[in-house]
Amino acid sequence: MNKRYALFLGCTIPARARSYEMSVRALASRLGIELVDLDDFTCCGFPMAAAHYWVSQALAARNLTIAEKRGLDICTLCSSCTSSLTEASHFLEERPHEKKEINQRLAKVGMEYRGPVKVKHFVRILWEEIGVEGLRENVVRPLKGLRLAAHYGCHFLKPSEVYGGFDSVEDPKVIDELIRVAGADPVDYSLKKQCCGGSVLVADERTALAIAADKLSELKALDVDAVVVVCPFCGVMFDSQQKKMEKTFEQTYEIPVLYLTQVLGLAMGMGEKELGFSMHAVKVKALLERLGEGGEAKG
Numbered sequence: 655m656n657k658r659y660a661l662f663l664g665c666t667i668p669a670r671a672r673s674y675e676m677s678v679r680a681l682a683s684r685l686g687i688e689l690v691d692l693d694d695f696t697c698c699g700f701p702m703a704a705a706h707y708w709v710s711q712a713l714a715a716r717n718l719t720i721a722e723k724r725g726l727d728i729c730t731l732c733s734s735c736t737s738s739l740t741e742a743s744h745f746l747e748e749r750p751h752e753k754k755e756i757n758q759r760l761a762k763v764g765m766e767y768r769g770p771v772k773v774k775h776f777v778r779i780l781w782e783e784i785g786v787e788g789l790r791e792n793v794v795r796p797l798k799g800l801r802l803a804a805h806y807g808c809h810f811l812k813p814s815e816v817y818g819g820f821d822s823v824e825d826p827k828v829i830d831e832l833i834r835v836a837g838a839d840p841v842d843y844s845l846k847k848q849c850c851g852g853s854v855l856v857a858d859e860r861t862a863l864a865i866a867a868d869k870l871s872e873l874k875a876l877d878v879d880a881v882v883v884v885c886p887f888c889g890v891m892f893d894s895q896q897k898k899m900e901k902t903f904e905q906t907y908e909i910p911v912l913y914l915t916q917v918l919g920l921a922m923g924m925g926e927k928e929l930g931f932s933m934h935a936v937k938v939k940a941l942l943e944r945l946g947e948g949g950e951a952k953g
Contacts, residue, residue: 657688657783658687658688658690658726659687659688659689659726659779660689660690660691660692660695660721660727660728660729661690661691661729661731662698662721662728662729662730662731662735662773663675664697664698664730664731664732664734664735664886666886666890667731670886670894671886671889671890671913672930672933673913673916673929673930673931673934674915674916674930675731675930676928676930677913677916677924677928678731678776678915680915680919680924680928680929681915681919681922684922684924685780685789685792687729689729690724690726692720692724692726694720695717696713696716696717698713698714698717698732698734698735698739699711699712699714699717699738699739699742700734700735700737700738703738708755708756711742711745712760714738714739714742714743715742715760716760716763716765717739718742718746718767718769718773719760719766719767721771722767722768722771726771727774728772728773728774729774729775729779730773730774730775731776731885731886732886732887733807733808733809733810733885733887734885734887736773736774736775736810737812737813739773740773741813743769743770743771744816746767753767775884776915777810777828777832777884777914777915778820780918781820781832786831786835789832789835789918790835792922793835793836793837793921793922794923795837795920795921795922795945796837796921797836797837797838797917797920797921797951798837798838798951799838799839799944799951800837800838800839800879800880800944800945800951801876801877801879802833802839802840802841802881802912802917803840803843803846803873803882804829804833804840804881805846805850805881805882805883805884805892806826806829806847806884807849807850807888808850808853809885810826810884810885826847829882829914830842832914832917832918833882833917835918836921838921841873841878843872843873843876844872845868845869845872848869849865850865850866850869850883850888850891850892851864851866851891852866852887852888852890852891855895862891863895863898863899863902863903866892866895866899867902867903869881869892870899870907870909871905871907873907873909878909879910879941879951880910880938880941881909881910882911882912882914882917883911883912883913884914889911892911893911893935893936894935896909897935910934910936910937910938910941911934912938916931920945926938926942
């Protein structure tokens with residue numbers, strides 16, 4: 655199995671989700687996954703997809719070409735980046751006329767994409783290349799007693815046809831199973847597959863906040879300890895925007911937001927500083943204090 659990847663951070667993580675990056679790097683180091691930083695990576699193209707297809711594809715293909723020159727596949731952390739780069743890689747193989755068009759555009763900057771370059775979300779790398787048993791072997795502090803709600807989001811598994819059956823879109827399980835690996839209890843709920851609202855934040859802030867608040871209201875009623883995400887913008891919506899939701903809808907949620915990599919890192923004995931918990935808008939101190947010496951939640 656390949657355990658060496660070019661790390662694609664995208665735009666949101668360096669600006670608004672550094673704790674996610676920190677926990678990914680810590681986990682990768684622990685598990686023997688080598689993440690290579692390439693300075694030339696730029697935007698994945700996703701923000702341009704609705705406005706100009708060819709520009710979006712060219713941006714994605716340029717990043718694929720940079721990794722190809724280094725002989726590396728790509729590890730993504732953002733679900734939208736994963737979708738954009740995976741689609742580009744898939745369609746450039748399936749549609750020769752598109753590949754020709756894109757290479758004409760890349761030629762203007764002295765580049766050519768031959769492909770294919772594989773793209774995998776970090777969680778998929780954990781699932782397929784380290785495996786449930788490999789991860790469980792590294793757990794030294796099971797998070798017993800914690801009730802965690804998985805948020806899958808829109809692009810972690812979609813478009814499903816380009817992800818090769820990684821997980822079921824209608825009945826996803828990967829995040830829930832990895833929560834179990836950490837020793838915590840995954841909480842099922844009716845809005846599990848609902849969007850975080852981030853896709854309409856710029857166009858209609860109140861609607862975006864209402865979508866996220868709808869999910870947080872259900873999770874509050876279920877008395878979960880935290881919501882678990884695998885995408886930086888989902889993290890931004892539920893964490894950074896949570897106080898704004900409380901003010902807008904006159905509600906109190908106080909639900910911590912954890913990246914799955916932080917959950918696994920905690921279970922593997924990593925400290926809160928190493929995992930970047932101090933950077934969260936909704937403080938996780940009370941949750942961490944509930945974890946006893948062996949990781950078991952108290953009270």
